[in-house]
Amino acid sequence: MAGFRCIGCAREIDPAPGLYQCPFCSSNLEVICDYGSMDGKLVRSLIEKSGDFTARRYLPLLPIEADSPRPAVDVGWTPLYRAAGLGIEGLSIKDEGGNPSGSLKDRASFVALARAAGENADVVCCASTGNAASSLACLAAPMGMRTVVFVPESAPRAKVVQLLVYGAAVFAVRGTYDDAYDLSIEASKTFGWYCRNTGYNPFTREGKKTAAFEICEQLGWKSPDSVFVPVGDGNIISGVWKGFKDLHALGLIERLPALVACQASGSGAVYRAWKTGEKIAPFEGETVADSIKVTFPRDGDAALRAIHDSGGFAAAVDDGRILQSMGRMARNTGVFTEPSGAVTLAVFEEALERGLVREDDTVVLLATGSGLKDVESAITICGSPFTVEPALTDVKRLVSGGALERPDEN
Ligand SMILES: *Cc1c(COP(=O)(O)O)cnc(C)c1O
Numbered sequence: 335m336a337g338f339r340c341i342g343c344a345r346e347i348d349p350a351p352g353l354y355q356c357p358f359c360s361s362n363l364e365v366i367c368d369y370g371s372m373d374g375k376l377v378r379s380l381i382e383k384s385g386d387f388t389a390r391r392y393l394p395l396l397p398i399e400a401d402s403p404r405p406a407v408d409v410g411w412t413p414l415y416r417a418a419g420l421g422i423e424g425l426s427i428k429d430e431g432g433n434p435s436g437s438l439k440d441r442a443s444f445v446a447l448a449r450a451a452g453e454n455a456d457v458v459c460c461a462s463t464g465n466a467a468s469s470l471a472c473l474a475a476p477m478g479m480r481t482v483v484f485v486p487e488s489a490p491r492a493k494v495v496q497l498l499v500y501g502a503a504v505f506a507v508r509g510t511y512d513d514a515y516d517l518s519i520e521a522s523k524t525f526g527w528y529c530r531n532t533g534y535n536p537f538t539r540e541g542k543k544t545a546a547f548e549i550c551e552q553l554g555w556k557s558p559d560s561v562f563v564p565v566g567d568g569n570i571i572s573g574v575w576k577g578f579k580d581l582h583a584l585g586l587i588e589r590l591p592a593l594v595a596c597q598a599s600g601s602g603a604v605y606r607a608w609k610t611g612e613k614i615a616p617f618e619g620e621t622v623a624d625s626i627k628v629t630f631p632r633d634g635d636a637a638l639r640a641i642h643d644s645g646g647f648a649a650a651v652d653d654g655r656i657l658q659s660m661g662r663m664a665r666n667t668g669v670f671t672e673p674s675g676a677v678t679l680a681v682f683e684e685a686l687e688r689g690l691v692r693e694d695d696t697v698v699l700l701a702t703g704s705g706l707k708d709v710e711s712a713i714t715i716c717g718s719p720f721t722v723e724p725a726l727t728d729v730k731r732l733v734s735g736g737a738l739e740r741p742d743e744n
């Protein structure tokens with residue numbers, strides 16, 4: 335790690351404890367990795383010989399010390415499943431629900447916590463729609479750190495339960511995620527807590543880039559043609575973009591993929607800015623995809639840059655399509671992802687219809703979190719069970735009445 339570069343004014347900034355954003359223009363910072371001195375072939379062989387099947391296999395490319403604490407649970411190295419039944423032969427799904435706390439956020443928390451440990455922090459804090467917080471609590475508790483989280487009061491129950499089970503101090507804010515975000519920064523500054531906030535903390539992007547490393551390694555050190563990424567704050571898409579660029583800079587992949595920013599119509603700030611060419615502006619709305627329900631994206635500038643620089647595009651789809659795609663993905667591939675993960679399939683299907691994806695493309699959808707995190711949303715589309723007496727009569731009647739028919743595919 336050679337320091338920070340400001341996403342806004344491009345100044346180079348020296349790291350210091352308690353420094354998160356640019357002291358000159360308050361934009362987010364990007365970690366500069368110095369790959370000039372590294373030999374790509376050697377890095378690849380270090381990775382392949384590491385014997386480590388977690389995100390730590392990419393240690394040579396991460397801004398953390400080799401002796402930084404290893405998480406008690408295994409983050410990353412999630413499966414990449416072929417999903418040829420969903421439109422094109424070369425489609426795969428990266429199932430991030432397999433992470434310890436059930437979402438991609440563990441990648442960011444793992445790197446942020448290694449940095450926090452390096453600063454001898456004993457309290458770590460974040461604001462979250464639910465997953466960032468449950469991830470932080472899951473990884474921090476076994477390290478003996480206190481976790482303080484701010485979530486909107488409306489966060490899905492399963493995510494809040496995770497927080498409480500992991501022993502976090504939970505502040506359920508009567509307001510939106512954006513309100514929780516501002517409050518968490520004020521509190522962190524006031525109490526001197528280490529702040530993991532998405533985008534605000536430059537190391538969240540560094541953790542999230544490991545998803546790109548895995549995709550390339552799992553495809554035999556090749557980049558796909560495109561990657562569909564759910565976008566709320568825009569930190570996953572900018573982190574994943576950095577990961578692809580890192581591998582490209584090292585000569586470990588020959589070309590870069592196009593990144594497709596997938597949003598919900600009810601929370602489309604990045605989509606709107608991409609479409610109009612204007613700056614990111616607050617977008618008020620509602621969506622069932624709570625993990626990407628963000629009024630003002632906190633890493634929006636970096637997200638827009640990732641879309642443009644990668645030659646990708648942005649799209650937004652409505653809740654009906656998102657929920658239908660969730661069911662379709664589950665039944666076709668066995669991967670049950672929360673609505674925010676399913677938005678990728680909804681956007682992919684639309685892109686295929688519009689000719690924005692080619693039949694022979696290699697495409698990866700990032701299924702960012704487990705469907706069990708939000709069963710209330712799933713219940714709205716999956717109907718209810720057949721209630722029967724403990725006798726065969728009812729079963730016979732229901733079977734002849736069509737109980738075994740497959741769910742509607744529309
Ligand atoms: C956080 C999250 C996202 C969105 O990531 P951003 O960095 O906010 O764009 C998408 N899906 C899930 C499941 C998440 O937890």
Ligand SMILES: [Zn+2]
Nearest residue numbers: 340343356359
């Ligand atoms: Zn700046």
